[in-house]
Amino acid sequence: MSAASAPKTPILHVDMDAFFVSVAIRDRPELRDVPAAVGGGPRGVVTCANYAARAFGVRSAMSGVQARRLCPPLVSVPLDHDLVSQVSAAVREIFGRFTPSVEMVSVDEAFLDVRSAVRLLGSPVTIAERIRAEVLAEQRITCSVGVAMSRGVAKVASRHAKPDGVVVVPPEELTTFLHPLDVGELYGVGPKARARLHRLGFSTVGDLATTPLPVLVQALGPGSAARLHRLAHGTDGDGRSAPRRPLETDRSIGAQETFGRDLHAGRDRAAIVSELLRLSARVGRRVRAAGCVGRTVTLTVRFADFRTITRSRTLTQPTDVTQEVHATAVGLYDALSVGDDSRLRLVGVRVEGLLPRERTPRQGMLGERRRGWRDADLAVDRAVERFGKGVVGPASLLR
DNA sequence: TCTGGGGTCCTAGGACCC
DNA sequence: TCTGGGGTCCTAGGACCC
Known part of the structure; x- marks a missing residue:
């Protein structure tokens, strides 16, 4: 059947195998067949385990303690954000050789509409195998591909293809498969x-x-x-239906951190305020780098018993100024009616309702003070860009 | 020495406006 | 004075995904 007359078009779902850990160990051949995982620190969970570790029962989101109990020889490898982004972009580029219609759903997976490619390059399966071969040859990591007439089925199929395989679900086998x-x-x-x-x-x-x-x-x-x-x-949309909503910009940008030990809401207020500043600075920098401003600031607090609450405030003027984000977060924190003896495990700051900065009319009279804060932010951003994180930061974080 | 960090989307109630 | 309904924004929580 020709692609043009096909009632629906084949969708490929390409999913990197154990992406984070695969990237982390691809230059360490001695770890190839050793159980390894990204994450799983003292208070952390496993972010991504390789297949050798999964053979022991180690899974994502499992606590590090439990993972080590199941798999004592587990090797912990650090996550390299920059390398992950780099490999993700390279893989994205490979997908682009096969079709202009690539929808990355996250760093490690994508939907490809190969309608336009079948005449030139062969069947969807052939295309899938060529993609896998090029990813392996150029990036030295494996991926799996699901082929079906809808996104949902392609996604399930790629999971069944793992690791390092292809699963095709032709229309006539849909029921048997699904x-x-x-x-x-x-x-x-x-x-x-x-x-x-x-x-x-x-x-x-x-x-x-x-x-x-x-x-x-x-x-x-x-x-x-x-x-x-x-x-x-299996009718949840073929390649023809537009991606749910093209992500021009992020909807929100946030940061959160679990403390090394639980803090007391009252006695450790200064440390908490200072952590909120660190997080606000990180968020502010990313908001400015994205060329955005945000309208709502959300504070997240997780207690020692894991109960988690959020409090948010919508500003009259959207902002990308670290100091404003921080002041709002501290205001929300102080407005919480938690006992001073409450023990906190984590705090987080998020800026929501993001808009492109240039599309946001600034109401006149931008206060001197506010402009001063923003200029200071931009100076810090430039320094961080030049010298790296940790070199420059809010003075109150230096001790 | 249980339980990370980055997100998106949905629901539901109340305020407020028409 | 009483009554009704729809729409939108804000806030809080929670499910889910990678």
Whole structure:
């Protein structure tokens, strides 16, 4: 069948295998077959485990303690943000050789609409194998590819292809492939939704697919019902449908950090305020680098018992000024009615409602004071760019 | 020595306006 | 004076994904 007359177009979902750890160890051949993971510090969790570690049961989001209990020889490797971005961009460039329609969904995965490529380059499977070969040859990491007529099915297929493989789900095999799967395999169905669906009697994708939509709406509400109905039928959008919303700019930029030890809300206020400054500075720099301003500042506080709350305030004027972000965050912190004895595990700062700076009319009379803060920020940004992080920072962080 | 950090999206209630 | 409804913004929480 020719691509032009095809009722739908094949979608490739390409997913790097254990991306973060693969990148971290690709220049360390001695670790190739050794269990290794990124993350998993004293108070941390495993960010990404390689397949040797997964053989021991080590999984992402597992605490470092538990991972080491399962796999004593586990080697911890540091995450190299810059290298990850670099490899991600290189992989993105490889995808671009095969089709102009590439939608990166994160650093390590993408949807490719190969409609225009099949005539020139061969079947989707052939294209998938060529992509994998070029990624391996140039970046020395492996990836897996799912091929199907919809995004949702391609995504499930790539997971089944892992590691280092290809899974194709032609239309005539859709039901055989999809229906026996647990509902938890569908994109967007996490542990909570899965448990709820199981309680309602929907254990497999087939259970969903064979239930009339109105019945699903009754049980799940219109939004979830429609989404799951489409996913279960493999009709959640082919390459023709536009990506949900092209990400021109980020919607929000934030930073958070777990303390090395829990802090007391009252007694350690100074340390908390200073941590909020560090986080605000990090966020402010990224907001300015993105050429944005944001309207809402959100403070996150996690207590020792892991209860987590957020408090937000919308400013009258969007900002990219570190000092304003920090002042707002501290105001939100001081307005919390937590006992001085509360123990805090983490604080975070996020700027939301981002808009391109040049598209934001600045109301006249920008105060002298405010302009001064912003000029100081820009000077710091330039210094950081030249000399690296840690060289320049707010004076109150120096001790 | 349980449980990171970066995000997006959805829901729901209340305020406020028309 | 009473009654009604729709739309939007703000805030808080939570599910989910990588």
